[in-house]
Amino acid sequence: MAAKKPTSKSKKQKSAKGSAPDGDSHQAAGGELHQTAGGEHPALTTNQGLPISDNQNSLRANPHGPTLLEDFILREKIMHFDHERIPERIVHARGTGVHGFFELTASLEQYTTARILTEVGERTPVFTRISTVAGGAGSVDTPRDVRGFAVKFYTKEGNWDLVGNNIPVFFIQDAIKFPDLIHAVKMEPDRGFPQSATAHDTFWDFISLTPESMHMVMWIMSDRTLPRSLRMIEAFGVHSFRLVNAAGESTFVKFHWRPKLGLQSTIWDEAVKTAGADPDFHRREMFEAVEAGNFPEWEFAVQLFTQDEADSFPFDHLDATKLIPEELVPLKVIGRMVLDRWPDNFFAETEQVAYCPSHIVQGIDFSNDPLLQGRLFSYDDTQLLRLGSPNFHQIPINAPQCPFANLQRDGRMQMTQPVGRVAYEPNSLSGDSPRETPARGFRSATVTETGDKGRIRAESFADHYSQARQFFLSQTAYEQAHIASALVFELSKVEHVHVREAMVGHLQHIDPALADRVAAGLGFDKLPAPPRAAAPVQDLAPSPALQIIGKMKNTLEGRSVGILIADGSDGAVIDRIKKAATDAGATVKIVAPKVGGAKLASGLIQAADGQLAGTPSVLFDAVAVILSDAGAKTLSSESAAIDFVRDAFGHLKAIAVDSGGRTLLKKAQVKQDAGVVDAGDQGAFIDAAKTRRWDREKSVRTLA
Ligand code: HDD
Numbered sequence: 074m075a076a077k078k079p080t081s082k083s084k085k086q087k088s089a090k091g092s093a094p095d096g097d098s099h100q101a102a103g104g105e106l107h108q109t110a111g112g113e114h115p116a117l118t119t120n121q122g123l124p125i126s127d128n129q130n131s132l133r134a135n136p137h138g139p140t141l142l143e144d145f146i147l148r149e150k151i152m153h154f155d156h157e158r159i160p161e162r163i164v165h166a167r168g169t170g171v172h173g174f175f176e177l178t179a180s181l182e183q184y185t186t187a188r189i190l191t192e193v194g195e196r197t198p199v200f201t202r203i204s205t206v207a208g209g210a211g212s213v214d215t216p217r218d219v220r221g222f223a224v225k226f227y228t229k230e231g232n233w234d235l236v237g238n239n240i241p242v243f244f245i246q247d248a249i250k251f252p253d254l255i256h257a258v259k260m261e262p263d264r265g266f267p268q269s270a271t272a273h274d275t276f277w278d279f280i281s282l283t284p285e286s287m288h289m290v291m292w293i294m295s296d297r298t299l300p301r302s303l304r305m306i307e308a309f310g311v312h313s314f315r316l317v318n319a320a321g322e323s324t325f326v327k328f329h330w331r332p333k334l335g336l337q338s339t340i341w342d343e344a345v346k347t348a349g350a351d352p353d354f355h356r357r358e359m360f361e362a363v364e365a366g367n368f369p370e371w372e373f374a375v376q377l378f379t380q381d382e383a384d385s386f387p388f389d390h391l392d393a394t395k396l397i398p399e400e401l402v403p404l405k406v407i408g409r410m411v412l413d414r415w416p417d418n419f420f421a422e423t424e425q426v427a428y429c430p431s432h433i434v435q436g437i438d439f440s441n442d443p444l445l446q447g448r449l450f451s452y453d454d455t456q457l458l459r460l461g462s463p464n465f466h467q468i469p470i471n472a473p474q475c476p477f478a479n480l481q482r483d484g485r486m487q488m489t490q491p492v493g494r495v496a497y498e499p500n501s502l503s504g505d506s507p508r509e510t511p512a513r514g515f516r517s518a519t520v521t522e523t524g525d526k527g528r529i530r531a532e533s534f535a536d537h538y539s540q541a542r543q544f545f546l547s548q549t550a551y552e553q554a555h556i557a558s559a560l561v562f563e564l565s566k567v568e569h570v571h572v573r574e575a576m577v578g579h580l581q582h583i584d585p586a587l588a589d590r591v592a593a594g595l596g597f598d599k600l601p602a603p604p605r606a607a608a609p610v611q612d613l614a615p616s617p618a619l620q621i622i623g624k625m626k627n628t629l630e631g632r633s634v635g636i637l638i639a640d641g642s643d644g645a646v647i648d649r650i651k652k653a654a655t656d657a658g659a660t661v662k663i664v665a666p667k668v669g670g671a672k673l674a675s676g677l678i679q680a681a682d683g684q685l686a687g688t689p690s691v692l693f694d695a696v697a698v699i700l701s702d703a704g705a706k707t708l709s710s711e712s713a714a715i716d717f718v719r720d721a722f723g724h725l726k727a728i729a730v731d732s733g734g735r736t737l738l739k740k741a742q743v744k745q746d747a748g749v750v751d752a753g754d755q756g757a758f759i760d761a762a763k764t765r766r767w768d769r770e771k772s773v774r775t776l777a
Pocket of ligand 1: 162163164165168202203204220221222223236237238242243247248249251310311312393426427428444447448451452453455456
């Protein structure tokens with residue numbers, strides 16, 4: 074008999090019978106009961122269903138006496154509380170998850186039997202978790218870090234987990250190096266810091282001794298690791314996978330996610346300040362977007378290629394430190410993903426979701442990428458520790474949404490109640506126990522393997538610098554300057570001079586001019602010698618698709634505009650700016666010295682969305698400063714106001730000002746350039762707000 078399938082359907086089914094109501098009931102010391110929300114409240118009970126008469130006081134021998142061990146209600150409650158946490162993920166501990174759907178727009182029937190990739194128009198539920206890598210679960214959202222991008226597709230043929238990152242390559246070529254990489258990047262073990270940062274000795278020591286990571290280093294030093302929003306990142310399945318068709322033929326595939334809102338990043342100083350202003354910046358922004366119905370959306374695209382084509386590439390596609398430039402194998406868009414439902418419960422869903430690259434469906438198969446092969450073990454193993462039981466697939470967020478049945482039994486936290494005598498196969502005693510299905514069951518791709526067994530790295534994996542060079546040379550001058558400056562910043566935090574030197578040595582293979590800039594930024598008086606390169610560095614054609622600036626969309630959709638006002642501001646100007654920005658798709662927030670709002674020139678009160686001290690300009694993509702003369706005078710001696718405009722300017726944002734706003738800019742010694750526009754010209758402001766003033770940067774900071 075098939076095991077009963079756990080369900081995650083309706084809210085009603087999910088909340089345990091008798092669980093706490095939304096409204097709060099509070100019994101004061103005098104014993105009076107306050108109901109704070111209307112409606113029928115179910116009785117509060119113990120986990121055994123016993124109604125609880127008093128949830129405010131433990132059982133005591135007398136009013137001033139000791140608490141009694143007998144108080145099983147107290148013990149049950151505290152015991153449960155003590156066990157509320159599970160081990161956090163060793164990597165990707167901090168994440169934000171959202172439900173949604175995947176819809177196929179073009180069939181890959183020629184290449185695969187996987188129905189999720191062949192049934193056009195079919196909507197498949199997904200749960201997507203986007204994460205940082207290095208920090209703990211409580212770390213901030215905006216460190217310089219890779220973003221994980223894990224999608225669980227609840228397909229009709231079983232769950233498919235595509236566990237990728239926002240960077241298409243990885244640090245290492247073989248999974249056996251993963252623990253070393255992570256130990257190097259995490260807090261240093263003797264001192265317990267830094268949290269969530271690569272800018273320290275152990276990380277760069279490891280990297281400087283691992284030439285294969287140079288391509289990834291270029292990506293992580295770029296602004297890709299400083300996303301403006303989780304809705305504005307690309308993501309990649311990284312490895313080559315295989316698609317297998319009905320004839321059993323296989324084609325290699327790389328998976329890509331492309332955000333509908335385009336790519337956008339912040340700059341380093343902005344990311345650092347955002348961490349202080351709002352440690353939950355990305356999670357909050359995602360929450361607010363989903364709640365407002367501005368559902369994040371990505372296109373799903375594939376790069377398809379044969380073994381023969383792969384043989385002609387100037388790199389080995391099984392090496393996860395390499396990407397396939399779009400110019401070499403174009404992307405084919407085959408679907409879209411929309412995230413439209415915030416989870417009901419963070420722990421039950423976002424924390425307990427268990428992704429495993431080994432979760433695939435028939436018609437999709439693995440490649441021999443040695444990094445992928447190691448991952449196929451690691452994730453199941455990690456879920457056993459985190460979730461504590463081989464039955465983790467029964468947790469609603471992890472359970473397939475198609476029928477599933479087998480003869481696995483028992484184990485911790487078994488939630489189903491299998492019936493019958495038979496728990497083995499083959500058997501002759503049961504007429505309805507699950508059986509293997511040779512015709513439609515999963516079959517691995519037919520692959521011939523030859524060669525000598527051994528701990529061997531293929532010769533074709535030896536070129537560590539060519540694609541790093543290609544990436545760097547594909548960037549705009551502004552992006553190159555950010556990469557060089559990020560390297561200077563990070564290596565300046567490294568105490569060991571030989572590690573700094575070793576890194577600059579590697580950079581010489583990537584681009585001698587980059588090495589010069591970083592060496593100058595670090596104050597070297599001579600250039601260190603480059604290490605021996607295991608393979609000649611190739612001059613690959615630049616790939617503009619690798620830029621961020623080139624992929625920024627000329628839109629205010631998904632962006633936010635902050636309007637700084639004070640008592641005496643002109644309400645009509647505020648309204649016009651607000652309307653223009655809202656019409657262009659932006660979210661607008663009013664910032665005032667007091668959260669209660671400001672008294673406008675008209676005498677009306679304008680409500681504020683944020684208090685100035687707690688709502689700095691780093692939270693916005695563009696700002697307007699609308700002040701009366703008196704308001705400007707008051708704010709001129711307010712450091713939060715000075716920082717507001719100075720940072721907006723320093724972070725290359727558009728600023729709209731009226732005459733009071735201009736006074737504040739002068740006081741803050743902010744120069745006026747083409748990105749500082751008159752508040753009366755809303756059209757000019759909207760145009761300027763859609764981009765950043767890259768040409769301003771050289772006037773506000775020294776870049777390497
Ligand atoms: Fe990993 C989590 C992505 C290499 C071992 N990984 C994890 C998550 C993402 C990735 C997005 C978080 C999933 C979630 O939201 O729960 N990992 C990658 C990518 C890699 C990669 C794109 C290279 C291409 N990972 C990798 C290797 C190993 C691991 C080589 C080990 C050999 N990864 C893990 C893990 C984690 C994990 C320890 C921690 C939590 C979890 O699995 O569920 O098993």
